[in-house]
Structure formats: structure tokens, C-alpha cells
Amino acid sequence: MRKDHKQLSDHCQQCITGVMDAQDVLSGKWKIQIISVLYYEGKQRFMDLTRRFEGIAPKVLSKELKDLELNHLVTRTVLETTPVMVEYDLTPEGKSLNAPLEALGAWGISYRKSIMKKNTD
Amino acid sequence: MRKDHKQLSDHCQQCITGVMDAQDVLSGKWKIQIISVLYYEGKQRFMDLTRRFEGIAPKVLSKELKDLELNHLVTRTVLETTPVMVEYDLTPEGKSLNAPLEALGAWGISYRKSIMKKNTD
DNA sequence: CGGTATCCAATGTGATACTG
DNA sequence: CAGTATCACATTGGATACCG
Numbered sequence: 001m002r003k004d005h006k007q008l009s010d011h012c013q014q015c016i017t018g019v020m021d022a023q024d025v026l027s028g029k030w031k032i033q034i035i036s037v038l039y040y041e042g043k044q045r046f047m048d049l050t051r052r053f054e055g056i057a058p059k060v061l062s063k064e065l066k067d068l069e070l071n072h073l074v075t076r077t078v079l080e081t082t083p084v085m086v087e088y089d090l091t092p093e094g095k096s097l098n099a100p101l102e103a104l105g106a107w108g109i110s111y112r113k114s115i116m117k118k119n120t121d
Numbered sequence: 122m123r124k125d126h127k128q129l130s131d132h133c134q135q136c137i138t139g140v141m142d143a144q145d146v147l148s149g150k151w152k153i154q155i156i157s158v159l160y161y162e163g164k165q166r167f168m169d170l171t172r173r174f175e176g177i178a179p180k181v182l183s184k185e186l187k188d189l190e191l192n193h194l195v196t197r198t199v200l201e202t203t204p205v206m207v208e209y210d211l212t213p214e215g216k217s218l219n220a221p222l223e224a225l226g227a228w229g230i231s232y233r234k235s236i237m238k239k240n241t242d
Numbered sequence: 243c244g245g246t247a248t249c250c251a252a253t254g255t256g257a258t259a260c261t262g
Numbered sequence: 263c264a265g266t267a268t269c270a271c272a273t274t275g276g277a278t279a280c281c282g
Contacts, residue, residue, distance in 0.1 A: 008161050016157045018229025019222050023144075023153065025232075029255075032144065036137045040129050046264050057256050062265060072236060083262090083263045093235055096228065101140050103224040107217065108139025111146075114214060115193060150275070167244050178276050183245060204243045204282090 022100070025071045030056060030064045032101070035090065038074065039098055043089035073097070143221070146192045151177060151185045153222070156211065159195065160219055164210035194218070 008016070026032055030053060037052060038044060044052075049061055065088060068074040073094035079085045129137070147153055151174060158173060159165060165173075170182055186209060189195040194215035200206045 008157070012157065012161050014230055015223060015226035016154060018226035018233070019153050019157075021229040021233055022225045023147065026144065027254095032140050033137060036129070036133065036140075040133050050264090055256090057258090058265060059257095059267085060255060063254090072239065078264095081263095086264060093232060096232075100221070100224040100228040102136060103221040104143045105136035105139035107221040108142040109135055111214060111217075112139070112142055118193065171244090176276090178278090179245060180247085180277095181275060184275095199244095202243095207244060 022097075025068075025073060028064050028067065030061065031068060034064060034068065034088075035073065035094060035097060035101075038088065038090045039095065043077075043087045045088070046086050049088070068094070143218075146189075146194060149185050149188065151182065152189060155185060155189065155209075156194065156215060156218060156222075159209065159211045160216065164198075164208045166209070167207050170209070189215070 007013075026035075033053065034049065037049070046058075046061070046065075049065075050056060050058065053061070065074065065076070069076050072091055075089050075091055077087045077089070079087060128134075147156075154174065155170065158170070167179075167182070167186075170186075171177060171179065174182070186195065186197070190197050193212055196210050196212055198208045198210070200208060
């Protein structure tokens with residue numbers, strides 16, 4: 001008799017939802033790079049990031065940062081200088097992303113190796 | 122004197138690339154769910170998946186599966202029955218995704234809790 | 243059963259110019 | 263400096279019908 005497979009266990013479902021939440025807040029071409037730079041180098045200004053990701057359109061960078069801010073992963077601080085400067089930094093939630101991202105990054109590195117090996121066979 | 126910040130260390134860069142590789146092969150609305158179902162329930166036929174993800178268009182499911190197959194995360198096996206049946210299953214690389222996905226899922230779960238708490242404050 | 247073909251709307255990304 | 267406004271273009275996801 002065939003096992004009934006209509007539904008995954010609650011734990012699995014929760015985990016899948018968690019992954020998709022993460023995928024969601026990390027969607028977009030630049031968010032992971034932004035988070036990484038903030039993590040490894042600390043707070044950055046808008047222009048710092050513009051220069052770092054050479055070629056990124058300001059509109060796009062602006063949107064990525066707004067998304068991250070809305071999702072409570074980065075903070076935006078206006079410094080009352082002239083002209084004004086704005087600093088972006090990670091929240092605790094943003095910093096806590098480092099551990100799972102390292103895990104995923106390690107997978108990606110070994111995945112890439114295994115694919116390259118396939119292609120030389 | 123300010124620290125020179127032009128470049129992240131090689132290890133960081135590699136890790137970021139790894140994360141982005143992963144993000145790349147997991148892009149799309151259904152890939153993570155497909156991988157999860159295959160992981161927790163074993164091989165599935167096209168129609169199984171169509172039913173599981175109620176409402177998914179066959180064109181879309183077909184594309185997701187093709188992407189996964191091209192990236193060596195799933196296998197596609199044609200059974201010579203009449204009419205033909207096709208089974209999809211995870212490759213070892215696909216299975217190896219489970220560990221980092223669990224890590225990311227755990228983050229997502231605690232992230233969701235922390236956001237919900239913020240909203241009730 | 244396991245797809246493809248066609249058409250469509252929404253979204254994402256980018257180039258460029260401009261503003262307070 | 264830190265963005266916004268506008269236009270253009272590619273990609274994504276979906277509805278529906280059809281095919282071998």
C-alpha cells in the first residue's frame with residue numbers, strides 16, 4: 001500500500017516557509033552584496049556603495065536599500081552635515097544573516113567545484 | 122588613518138560568489154518547494170507536482186524543472202510505459218542543498234518571529 | 243500523461259537627466 | 263551628496279489552448 005503523501009510535516013512546512021521568507025528579503029541583484037559589504041566592512045554611505053558596485057544605477061541602489069530597510073535588515077541614518085550624508089548599517093537581524101549565508105556560500109563553493117569537474121570529464 | 126577598504130578578502134569574495142550561485146540556481150517561484158518535496162518525499166512525476174502546487178501552470182513547472190535539471194540538481198527519467206511517465210528526483214548535489222537550506226529556514230523562522238514581535242510593540 | 247505554443251500583464255533592471 | 267523622474271527593455275509568471 002502506498003504511503004499517503006498529501007502533506008509534509010509541520011516542521012518541514014515551517015522550514016520551507018522560512019527559506020522562502022529569506023529568499024524574499026534577499027531577492028534582487030545586489031542585496032546580498034550590500035549585506036556582505038556592510039557585514040565585513042561596517043557602515044557605508046550611499047556613494048561608497050555606488051562606487052563599490054561599479055555601474056549600479058542610483059535608482060536601483062536606492063530601491064535595494066529601501067527594501068532592506070523596510071525589512072528591518074539595515075538602518076538608514078542621516079548625518080546633519082552640509083551637504084547631508086547618509087549612513088547605512090546592518091541591524092541585529094541583518095547581522096544574524098551571516099551564519100546561514102556562510103552555510104549557503106560554502107555549499108555554493110563546493111557546488112561550483114563539482115560542476116566544473118563534471119565539465120572536464 | 123583610515124583602513125583601506127577597496128576589496129574584501131578572498132575568502133569573503135568566494136563566499137559571496139557561492140551565495141550568489143546558490144541564489145541563482147534557486148531563483149524562481151517554485152524551485153525551493155520542488156526541491157523540498159523531492160527531498161522529503163522522494164521522486165515525483167510531473168502530474169504529482171502539478172497537483173501539489175495547485176494552480177501552477179504546466180509551462181512554468183516545466184521551466185522550473187528544466188532549469189533544475191540543467192543545473193544538475195534534479196534528474197529526469199522517462200519510464201517506457203503507455204502513456205509515458207516521467208520521474209523527477211534529486212541528484213546528490215540537490216540532496217546536499219538540504220543542510221544549507223535548513224540553516225536558512227531556521228533563520229527565516231526566527232526572523233519572522235522577531236518581525237512579528239516588532240509589530241505588536 | 244507530459245508537456246509546447248501563444249499571448250499578456252507585472253515586475254525588475256538599467257541609462258540618463260535632473261533636484262534639494 | 264543622496265537621491266528622484268522618466269523612459270526603455272528584458273525577464274517572469276500566468277491563462278489558455280493544443281499536441282504526440
